[in-house]
Amino acid sequence: xxxxxxxxxxxxxxxxxxxxxxxxxxxxxxxxxxxxHPGMPMGMADVATVLFKDFxxxxxxxxxxxxxxxxxxxxxxxxxxxxSLLYLTGYEGMxxxxxxxFRQLGAKTAGHPEYGMAPGIExxxxxxxxxxxxxxxxxxxxxxxxxxxxxDLVDHYTYVIAGDGCLMEGIxxxxxxxxxxxxxxxxxxxxxxxxxxxxxxTSLSTSDDEIKRFQAAGWNTLSVDGHDPRExxxxxxxxxxxxxxxxxxxxxxxxxxxPNKQGTAATHGAALGAEExxxxxxxxxxxxxxxxxxxxVLAAWRAVGAKGAKASAAWHAVLAxxxxxxxxxxxxKGDLPAGFxxxxxxxxxxxSEEKPKKATRQASQAAxxxxxxxxxETIGGSADLTGSNNTKTVALKPVSAEDFSGRYVYYGIRExxxxxxxxxxxxxxxxxxxxxxxxxxxxxxxxxxxxSALMKQRVVYVMTHDSIGLGExxxxxxxxxxxxxxxxxxxxxxxxxxxxxxxxxxWALAVENRETPSxxxxxxxxLPTVRxxxxxxxxxxxGAYELRPAxxxxxxxxxxxxxxxxxxxxxxxxxxxxGIATRVVSVPCMELFEAQSADYRRQVLxxxxxxxxxxxxxxxxxxxxxxDNGHFVGMKxxxxxxxxxxxxxxxxITAEAVxxxxxxxxxx
Ligand SMILES: Cc1ncc(C[n+]2csc(CCOP(=O)(O)OP(=O)(O)O)c2C)c(N)n1
Ligand SMILES: [Mg+2]
Numbered sequence: 001x002x003x004x005x006x007x008x009x010x011x012x013x014x015x016x017x018x019x020x021x022x023x024x025x026x027x028x029x030x031x032x033x034x035x036x037h038p039g040m041p042m043g044m045a046d047v048a049t050v051l052f053k054d055f056x057x058x059x060x061x062x063x064x065x066x067x068x069x070x071x072x073x074x075x076x077x078x079x080x081x082x083x084s085l086l087y088l089t090g091y092e093g094m095x096x097x098x099x100x101x102f103r104q105l106g107a108k109t110a111g112h113p114e115y116g117m118a119p120g121i122e123x124x125x126x127x128x129x130x131x132x133x134x135x136x137x138x139x140x141x142x143x144x145x146x147x148x149x150x151x152d153l154v155d156h157y158t159y160v161i162a163g164d165g166c167l168m169e170g171i172x173x174x175x176x177x178x179x180x181x182x183x184x185x186x187x188x189x190x191x192x193x194x195x196x197x198x199x200x201x202t203s204l205s206t207s208d209d210e211i212k213r214f215q216a217a218g219w220n221t222l223s224v225d226g227h228d229p230r231e232x233x234x235x236x237x238x239x240x241x242x243x244x245x246x247x248x249x250x251x252x253x254x255x256x257x258x259p260n261k262q263g264t265a266a267t268h269g270a271a272l273g274a275e276e277x278x279x280x281x282x283x284x285x286x287x288x289x290x291x292x293x294x295x296x297v298l299a300a301w302r303a304v305g306a307k308g309a310k311a312s313a314a315w316h317a318v319l320a321x322x323x324x325x326x327x328x329x330x331x332x333k334g335d336l337p338a339g340f341x342x343x344x345x346x347x348x349x350x351x352s353e354e355k356p357k358k359a360t361r362q363a364s365q366a367a368x369x370x371x372x373x374x375x376x377e378t379i380g381g382s383a384d385l386t387g388s389n390n391t392k393t394v395a396l397k398p399v400s401a402e403d404f405s406g407r408y409v410y411y412g413i414r415e416x417x418x419x420x421x422x423x424x425x426x427x428x429x430x431x432x433x434x435x436x437x438x439x440x441x442x443x444x445x446x447x448x449x450x451x452s453a454l455m456k457q458r459v460v461y462v463m464t465h466d467s468i469g470l471g472e473x474x475x476x477x478x479x480x481x482x483x484x485x486x487x488x489x490x491x492x493x494x495x496x497x498x499x500x501x502x503x504x505x506x507w508a509l510a511v512e513n514r515e516t517p518s519x520x521x522x523x524x525x526x527l528p529t530v531r532x533x534x535x536x537x538x539x540x541x542x543g544a545y546e547l548r549p550a551x552x553x554x555x556x557x558x559x560x561x562x563x564x565x566x567x568x569x570x571x572x573x574x575x576x577x578x579g580i581a582t583r584v585v586s587v588p589c590m591e592l593f594e595a596q597s598a599d600y601r602r603q604v605l606x607x608x609x610x611x612x613x614x615x616x617x618x619x620x621x622x623x624x625x626x627x628d629n630g631h632f633v634g635m636k637x638x639x640x641x642x643x644x645x646x647x648x649x650x651x652x653i654t655a656e657a658v659x660x661x662x663x664x665x666x667x668x
Contacts (some may be wrong), residue, residue: 074131137424174417543593
């Protein structure tokens with residue numbers, strides 16, 4: 001068909017038929033894979049059709065168009081809804097072959113939408129509730145970017161489709177109250193109110209009035225029949241005018257169109273079966289073969305996909321002559337500005353000379369004073385521990401509903417919501433989010449940290465009070481297994497610096513690593529400066545390095561991270577005064593050390609030496625460096641409440657204990 005007749009054909013296709021294309025593709029793909037979730041895409045097909053056809057600003061030919069509306073499928077199990085839309089609207093690479101390969105190895109159509117697998121997937125979803133919470137970060141990103149660059153460059157909406165499950169998850173409460181508080185008015189959530197989850201009717205497990213809950217959080221709320229395109233259209237139009245974020249409750253029937261199964265949990269997560277698929281074709285009036293979308297229907301959808309091209313071209317022209325163009329493009333690419341390395345090294349040099357004794361959380365704040373100055377893309381914050389996490393620098397003004405020109409977010413006591421929002425900010429583009437809480441509360445945001453790692457996002461977690469060294473708050477607040485647990489996660493750098501200099505090096509690594517999120521594990525207690533000789537080279541970049549050589553031929557290698565480096569250095573003195581030549585290796589980041597050459601690692605670990613590692617956490621992770629006769633000095637239990645120096649004595653994490661472990665190891 002030429003484009004003229006395509007347009008004519010497209011105009012005659014009605015909205016329900018367009019939605020039926022989504023339904024058919026979804027049930028056919030699930031049928032073929034014999035795995036997947038047909039119910040949600042079939043139920044929300046009408047709503048999604050209205051959104052994409054009448055409102056969504058996007059251009060499949062330029063999926064990364066910075067001023068596009070964001071669309072987040074929070075109910076990630078309904079992935080076929082998104083894949084159908086990407087295929088139908090003409091995203092490159094999302095072919096009918098990909099739809100046929102749904103859920104197969106290497107297909108773009110993975111079980112749940114995965115960021116980076118195909119253009120048009122804004123974030124990875126599947127862990128329920130993460131999508132809506134990530135979208136809050138995106139909507140915040142829009143407000144911040146609009147304030148920083150102007151509404152001629154940034155002016156768009158963030159739409160979310162969320163299910164009952166997303167709203168039942170605890171993270172949704174953190175996300176919606178944060179969004180309500182910040183009045184993120186361009187955030188619009190379409191709730192698939194189908195009253196069904198896996199176990200059956202939602203009445204089995206919840207009595208919430210979601211509308212009232214969102215209202216209480218400061219949201220605008222609307223309710224519609226999700227199968228009435230007119231009602232859906234009017235509601236979205238109204239939502240866009242609101243001064244508050246909007247929830248649109250869309251009453252739908254799960255598995256809509258499947259005559260015997262619709263409205264039941266049977267359609268949630270299993271193929272409908274050949275018989276029911278055939279009956280659905282009948283009921284929908286969709287006689288076409290599996291994966292076949294008739295020309296006129298496809299043309300109607302492609303016309304929807306084509307409508308954004310004009311706007312994206314106009315936007316591009318605005319950017320071309322914009323006075324902030326260079327900075328906008330630099331930040332979109334995630335490049336660091338000129339002067340970054342110089343600023344880092346000037347700080348390191350000064351600290352090596354001044355040798356202050358400071359907690360690494362204070363070191364982090366000092367480093368941030370420098371970094372926030374040279375990196376306008378940072379967005380700082382804390383989950384209500386600003387003074388403890390030392391995350392706010394002098395020049396950072398708070399972000400508020402009235403003023404988005406600031407760069408510091410008071411996330412409130414919402415660790416999980418904060419982490420997900422930071423993912424959203426990072427995915428949004430042009431921002432480098434960091435946020436703080438106590439290291440022990442990584443447990444409260446671990447699912448979002450996992451998504452930072454899975455999605456390869458540059459998010460920096462400023463996690464202070466990183467051991468029993470926090471003292472009197474006791475075992476509830478003292479991380480013990482957390483370093484090991486975090487080190488177990490793929491694509492996450494766990495950085496535990498020992499002093500001011502290493503802290504700056506670790507911050508620089510976190511900033512430079514574009515595809516790996518970072519945990520900065522920082523102390524509450526003061527630590528001496530151990531890097532007293534300046535090097536422009538980042539020694540922390542190697543993950544581990546020899547901090548103090550032995551006097552004479554080394555018999556012992558002491559390995560330590562963070563606050564225990566000081567203990568290792570004291571133990572070195574004890575051993576050497578006993579005539580035992582000992583070297584000390586600082587290990588700020590095991591992941592980076594593992595990435596070094598075998599030769600470098602062997603050399604740093606000191607071939608032929610007895611190894612003793614010391615860290616105020618559990619032993620796990622250290623074994624690989626200790627060899628058969630090595631020792632570990634650390635924690636085997638939860639902590640205790642007491643002044644921290646007493647705790648180090650109580651748990652036997654001392655220079656004397658390290659030295660005696662080395663001595664008995666040498667005798668063995
Ligand atoms: C955190 C999390 N817990 C559990 C699951 C497993 N799961 C996937 S979908 C689902 C039910 C979701 O119900 P709803 O959002 O109403 O989806 P619908 O059945 O309406 O499609 C569950 C429990 C998950 N994906 N994520
Ligand atoms: Mg449901």
